[in-house]
Amino acid sequence: MKKLTEGETAMHSPATILNLDRLAAKHGQAVIGRLVDEKKIKAGDVDNSVTKALGVLQENGVYACFLYLLAKEKNNGGIVVQEMLNLLENLGYGWGKPVDQKPDTVLAYLTDKVTKQLEPLLLAKETLEKMLIYARYGAKAKE
DSSP, X not given: OOOOOTTOOGGGSGGGOOOHHHHHHHHHHHHHIIIIIISOOOHHHHHHHXXXXXXXXXXXXXXXXXXXXXXHOTTTHHXXXXXXXXXXXXXXXXXXXXXXXXXXXXXXXXXXXXXXXXHHHHHHHHHHHHHHHHHHHHHHHHO
């Protein structure tokens, strides 16, 4: 085990650094597991929903992506939103999760917590992009 140097705290030691790639992969796999494996939704339909959500995320941002999923992807979007919220909860900013999945509650949570500061928002966006990319290719692998 590495001995901590002066000024280095246990919070910043390599052992406690969050692996964002692993986090994105875990939640991307969960989307595929819950939609394709459990709900038996066609992998192509999941790929289509996730690809559209990814496009909105990349072009318009985190809030717009959630808004799109809640408004337009009613069949597959709920589970994608749940996994995205699980990912945000695990990013380590203490954002927690909204008390329910109602669109107003989720959007207020995003406004009050996730979009409040730019740096955490940018990290959240990047990690959510990875998650959706992994889910997209996970769906393609199931086709």
